[in-house]
């Protein structure tokens with residue numbers, strides 16, 4: 563599973579970072595970006611889905627390979 567943050571949609575609430583700091587980080591402006599090239603480590607798919615569902619801007623997407 564791979565995720566991507568759409569930087570145009572992200573408004574920098576950092577909600578995703580507080581829920582899953584092992585999947586995303588935030589820059590100096592608070593805008594999120596995916597870690598590990600977006601690759602979700604084994605066992606963290608539920609956590610990835612959690613931040614997808616909790617992003618108020620619908621900015622986190624699953625990348626289809």
Ligand code: SF4
Pocket residue numbers: 567571572573574575576577578579592593594616617618619620621622
């Ligand atoms: S929760 Fe959504 S809008 Fe907020 S920082 Fe994360 S990606 Fe951006």
